[in-house]
Amino acid sequence: MLKRIYLYCLTATLMLSYYSCSEKETTKIPNSDTESSINENDPVIQRILKAGFKKEEIVAFKDYYMVQGDIMFDKKDTVSRGVHTEQGMSDYLVVYGMRTINVYLAGGFSSINLDGPLNDVIRAYNDIGSELKFVRVYSQAQAHISIVRNDGLEPNVCGAAGFPSPAGKPYGTVNISESTLTGNNLANALQLTQLLAHEMGHCIGLRHTNYLALFEPTPRPIPNSPTSDPFSVMNGNSCGKEWFGFPFFDQMAVQFMYAPTNTSIPSILSPGQTLTQGQFIRSSDYRFTLVMQTDGNLALYHFNQPIWGSGTHGDPSINRCVMQTDGNLVLYDANNVGRWSTGTHRYPGGSLTLQPDGNLVIYQNGVSRWSSNTCCR
Structure with missing residues (x-):
């Protein structure tokens, strides 16, 4: 994409200084629609x-x-x-x-x-x-x-x-x-x-x-x-x-x-761990990714295609996803207000696992307490 000549107004040491200091050209592009x-x-x-x-x-x-x-x-x-x-x-x-x-x-x-x-x-x-x-x-x-x-x-x-x-x-x-x-x-x-x-x-x-x-x-x-x-x-x-x-x-x-496959990327969010905006976990086969997006949404992808989300997009103040020690997965905003959760606060020690089949599951002592219902792909 962008390789426009940048127009500098400095000294002769700059190779493009002979260009005028103007804004982006407004000349209509040939063979283009209006x-x-x-x-x-x-x-x-x-x-x-x-x-x-x-x-x-x-x-x-x-x-x-x-x-x-x-x-x-x-x-x-x-x-x-x-x-x-x-x-x-x-x-x-x-x-x-x-x-x-x-x-x-x-x-x-x-x-x-x-x-x-x-x-x-x-x-x-x-x-x-x-x-x-x-x-x-x-x-x-x-x-x-x-x-x-x-x-x-x-x-x-x-x-x-x-x-x-x-x-x-x-x-x-x-x-x-x-x-x-x-x-x-x-x-x-x-x-x-x-x-x-x-x-x-x-x-x-x-x-x-x-x-x-x-x-x-x-x-x-x-x-x-x-x-x-x-x-x-x-x-x-x-x-x-x-x-x-x-x-x-x-x-x-x-x-x-494009982390190499021999790079360790966790597929589990353990009790007390947090995903901040832009951070993610990934399934062990690298096909599924759960990311805390900058638009406030917690989203699950199969390769590039979204298959589940928390429905909290459009509010970038929601800036972190916390796997709490009480077993609840909670999205918090910048004011530390909980904005979404899995409602699993009665299952202490629960952890979040992104499985190779595409399902996102909270397990407590090997028992499923919540899932995204996105199996099996």
Whole structure:
């Protein structure tokens, strides 16, 4: 997504200082529909609006909608669900069966060489040590992500991509504007490597680290990561920045989103333990995840699909889930007021278990006292 040239008004030491200090270009995008043609009954449009984007920001192309110049939503991704509100990730991630990702570099580039930069980016992602594995392929038929030339992006946008689909596939296309890169002398090897790392990050679900400064909707948080990081590869408005590798918090973000299967992630919330916003437990087979969302909802997912929730979404003041020693599972808000519970306070020592069959169960001495009734998948 975002690789718009950022317009600085500083000194001549900044490589883009010859640009004027203006707001986002308002030039109409060629071959795009107008805002007035946006159908608010379209489920993809509804998902975009629920995510916090404004109708006047949406531009329709043949196969996708675009907002803020470079955030792409595939028109085929019509599945809708509740929207979640550090460094952040998108609502959907790449599911387990698709985490070996084939990347293809299409032809059509005449003045820039992306071959070496792509190899460097693939190596850097694989060196993070996450569950993901990127593989370079040389046939588009084998590709999960294709890197293509697209000079029809908005003015001063270097590249654009999208987020994983509701079905858990990585976003399939990284669009690169060769004309923008060459026309503004932004095509050295380090700049191209940075650009590809950024756009491929979006394809696997990474949002902009500096979303606050860009006035973008709040993403799902990545625990223990900062709300700003000047070194992040995932900062938006950074076209022309050079590659110096993934900094610590970028690596931590990918490891959190795609923890390797040999990483210990608990499937049990024991008496006295708490999940704060963004924290989760996961079934032992990695198919099911229970997460305390930033929108106040405690939600259970089968891969990317929600199958149960506490029904408390829309109130971000609900910030923690506590497995109490009396056996009750309780959601508390910032004022320490209980807002939802399982009503199991008469079963001291009870613990919460997320089972491999998808059922969420509170057990006391081996006896089931409460469940989400989401077995068996």
